[in-house]
Amino acid sequence: MASTTTRPYPELSIPSIVLGAVTGVVLTASFVYIALKLGFGLSGSTVAAILGFVTLRGVMGRKSIVENNINQTIASGINTASAGVVFTLPALFLMSASDPSLRGFTVGPLIFAAIAGSLMGIVLIIPLRKQMIEFERLKFPSGMAVATLLKSPGEGKEQGQYLIGGALLAVALTLGVSLFHVIPEEADVGALLSLPPWLPFALYISSANFGAGLLSGKGGLPFALGGILAWWVIAPIAVNAGWVQGHELAPATELAGWQAGEVFSQMLRPLGIGMLIGGALAGVFAALPAVTGAMRSLAAAAKSAKETGSASEEIDPKWVYGGAVGAFVLLFVGAGFSSPEIGWGTAAIIAVVGALWLGLAGIIVAQATGHTDISPLSGLSLIAVTLMFFLSAGNVVASIVMGMAVCIAINQCADMMSDLKTGHLVGSIPRQQQIGQLILCWVGPLVAIGVLYLLWGTAENPGFGPDSAACIAGSAECLGAPQGEALKATLDALRSSDSAVDKYAAGAVMGGALSIFPIGGISVLVGLAMYLPFPITLAYGVGCVTSMFLEKRQGKSWVGKVLIPVSAGLIVGEALTSLGLALYNLAVAGGAA
Amino acid sequence: MNRIAPMILLILGIGLAASFGARNGPSHTAWRQASWHHARLAGVHGMETESDDAEETAELQKAKSEALAGLVAAGLLTEGGDLGAAVSAAEAQVPDVPDPNTRLSEWAATGGAGFGFGVLLIGLGAFLARKQQAAEAASGGGEGDLDFPGTVALLVAEVGALVPKADATPMDEDAPALRAAIEKLHIEHIGPLVEGRGSLIAKHGIGTFAEYFGPFSAGERNLNRAWSALTDGHSVVATEALRASVRGFEVAAGNWPKT
Numbered sequence: 027m028a029s030t031t032t033r034p035y036p037e038l039s040i041p042s043i044v045l046g047a048v049t050g051v052v053l054t055a056s057f058v059y060i061a062l063k064l065g066f067g068l069s070g071s072t073v074a075a076i077l078g079f080v081t082l083r084g085v086m087g088r089k090s091i092v093e094n095n096i097n098q099t100i101a102s103g104i105n106t107a108s109a110g111v112v113f114t115l116p117a118l119f120l121m122s123a124s125d126p127s128l129r130g131f132t133v134g135p136l137i138f139a140a141i142a143g144s145l146m147g148i149v150l151i152i153p154l155r156k157q158m159i160e161f162e163r164l165k166f167p168s169g170m171a172v173a174t175l176l177k178s179p180g181e182g183k184e185q186g187q188y189l190i191g192g193a194l195l196a197v198a199l200t201l202g203v204s205l206f207h208v209i210p211e212e213a214d215v216g217a218l219l220s221l222p223p224w225l226p227f228a229l230y231i232s233s234a235n236f237g238a239g240l241l242s243g244k245g246g247l248p249f250a251l252g253g254i255l256a257w258w259v260i261a262p263i264a265v266n267a268g269w270v271q272g273h274e275l276a277p278a279t280e281l282a283g284w285q286a287g288e289v290f291s292q293m294l295r296p297l298g299i300g301m302l303i304g305g306a307l308a309g310v311f312a313a314l315p316a317v318t319g320a321m322r323s324l325a326a327a328a329k330s331a332k333e334t335g336s337a338s339e340e341i342d343p344k345w346v347y348g349g350a351v352g353a354f355v356l357l358f359v360g361a362g363f364s365s366p367e368i369g370w371g372t373a374a375i376i377a378v379v380g381a382l383w384l385g386l387a388g389i390i391v392a393q394a395t396g397h398t399d400i401s402p403l404s405g406l407s408l409i410a411v412t413l414m415f416f417l418s419a420g421n422v423v424a425s426i427v428m429g430m431a432v433c434i435a436i437n438q439c440a441d442m443m444s445d446l447k448t449g450h451l452v453g454s455i456p457r458q459q460q461i462g463q464l465i466l467c468w469v470g471p472l473v474a475i476g477v478l479y480l481l482w483g484t485a486e487n488p489g490f491g492p493d494s495a496a497c498i499a500g501s502a503e504c505l506g507a508p509q510g511e512a513l514k515a516t517l518d519a520l521r522s523s524d525s526a527v528d529k530y531a532a533g534a535v536m537g538g539a540l541s542i543f544p545i546g547g548i549s550v551l552v553g554l555a556m557y558l559p560f561p562i563t564l565a566y567g568v569g570c571v572t573s574m575f576l577e578k579r580q581g582k583s584w585v586g587k588v589l590i591p592v593s594a595g596l597i598v599g600e601a602l603t604s605l606g607l608a609l610y611n612l613a614v615a616g617g618a619a
Numbered sequence: 620m621n622r623i624a625p626m627i628l629l630i631l632g633i634g635l636a637a638s639f640g641a642r643n644g645p646s647h648t649a650w651r652q653a654s655w656h657h658a659r660l661a662g663v664h665g666m667e668t669e670s671d672d673a674e675e676t677a678e679l680q681k682a683k684s685e686a687l688a689g690l691v692a693a694g695l696l697t698e699g700g701d702l703g704a705a706v707s708a709a710e711a712q713v714p715d716v717p718d719p720n721t722r723l724s725e726w727a728a729t730g731g732a733g734f735g736f737g738v739l740l741i742g743l744g745a746f747l748a749r750k751q752q753a754a755e756a757a758s759g760g761g762e763g764d765l766d767f768p769g770t771v772a773l774l775v776a777e778v779g780a781l782v783p784k785a786d787a788t789p790m791d792e793d794a795p796a797l798r799a800a801i802e803k804l805h806i807e808h809i810g811p812l813v814e815g816r817g818s819l820i821a822k823h824g825i826g827t828f829a830e831y832f833g834p835f836s837a838g839e840r841n842l843n844r845a846w847s848a849l850t851d852g853h854s855v856v857a858t859e860a861l862r863a864s865v866r867g868f869e870v871a872a873g874n875w876p877k878t
Contacts, residue, residue, distance in 0.1 A: 032790060035848060035856040091847040160836035161820075161829060163813055180798060180850025255630075260638045269642050271652055277689060284655060292651060293641035300640075315826035339837065450836075453844025453860060527719040528726035532640035532734055536633070539738045542745035543629060544752050544821065552633065583806055 116510025192595020239569020250567020300533015305549025644725020838867025
């Protein structure tokens, strides 16, 4: 043994917890504000990993890749609450402004439900780590990108240059599209060929989307093929067979545009959601032996560690069971106190169905993110609100409160699994990551709800409440809360009984049937392709095909040494530039996105 | 041919099932169309024509008169007709939103048969594909020629050989050769087993597969940990991780089904 003196190798350490928590709180507060203003959320993993580099490795001189992985896991785990809260809760605030009957809600049940969602998302996804990361080998492109970033000190100089090169390319592309507007958001070949909008042929210009396709390779191909089927087969059939009618005297462009919108919103998108649900349900049944095996393995590892006095690599299942029970109780209490009209019996039903849906939706989002890096969060959250709306006999407050819990939970599922993928690639101990995310799961909801209340109640700028000077004056500094407005519109539609149950049912049957086919994740990939706009799917598919071509031509070794760092750079570069642009828009341009 | 048939059934099945699954019933189509007519009229009716800027006001008024002309051309409004009254009339013609039961039953009547046939084709394709995959796995053809026990034994030996080298590396010293050796193991041995895991699942079922592939993955993760620790100059943790990796691969080999 050559080493004379050793030193600790920090992993779940005080600095990683403190830095992760501070970064998470700052990101959550910032992203709540950004999402209220611009209408989209951001992932915090990349930013947290880079801050970890600067602080832990640079300033504090702590050389530990796995410690930075913990820091990034905690920070992004806290930040997941921002999207869950901003997508749902503003709708309640906005509706209460015009409907006095909705003003009675209090902050307590909101916090209970939000923390319940955050906790339940983590404990439900923990038993699936082995299934998704080790057996299914889902790619989680962003998780891979963060792992490449974390491992960069050990990669060769050349690979570091590829990573930076990819990131610089992404910066240039993102700035060209979003700031200087010299590159269009879509390369619309269809418009050049005068194709109607219901036969689209356009590529979404996004380095992250293309990079995710490059990282997915052959495995992501069914996603692109699903999009092609949806838009180059089903849409033309639907229009030409007269399934989507319009006024015959309407101008041709207007009619074609309306038909394209109808095909997407009234046919493909709900059918895609149904396929995701059916695929996930079938996947749960198919994976049951592996999941029960995983739980047995967790228990055996914990027992063995206890007997030998060593630390287990897997979390003790008691944490999982205890967390699930605790989260359910919080969910039940949150539902019960959300509105005076909700009795305890109804609260119990809401909590049970909410927990079941949350688990299923969490698996769907984790799988979709794992395959493609794209999350169908909004669609599944809307279904959650719909479910709660019917279960609570049209109680808006209870629907939104429980919808928020589900939204936070499913976001947490995807984030936890992506971080675990990063952990697998850098060799972190899963237990350390899971404990890190569990012990601070309450922070994000508190910060996100707190910031929302602050921005609602203030008369000063910025704000989005009825007292906001900017909103009263109709100025650009008013926070528009676009996602809250979208949910409000959905709830208004629900009040008029508009629900695509036929599409959900048909899609679920299809998703279940596709799951029998021995192609991994085919129902999720095809369902997601129908759910998303085609330019995204097509550009992603171009990435997959490019990756397959390069692998065949250059070999697997080249893919590992060149293509993966370049692709990671494309994802990381766009994430950072988007954040920078969002901050720039807020600070300099007054929010003009 | 055997491989192509299930894929053709799958593609045809998805195409049919999704096309008919996406179809809406007559009540829904009528509601959407009437809503669109109303929205078109209401959209023009709600167009602003006043602004603080005279030039802008002129543009707004021009846009609205063009839109009105479009409505007249589309037969939604008579020449010089009252737009407000037309909006009210169109709103009155919008039928009630079809309730979920109506949507479901009307969809089943219009698209149910085509949809059902499509699902049947998917099921048939899946059956054939699974049958073919199982036959290949049993005969050792296709991806089933993976030598999991042999490769894992090789990994045990090669990772085991890295342990003394890591142990001999001083703390805080870079060890690029060791890291390169780990990367080589990933590309040459671990990668192909991961890629070919589908045939292992087909051969043993997911439950048995999990029993040996879980420890195998733990061995792989510990190999990654050794790489990270070597990068961080921590040869002690790297050595421990390599030993844990060997243990993982040994358990995987031990859990490989004997028959």
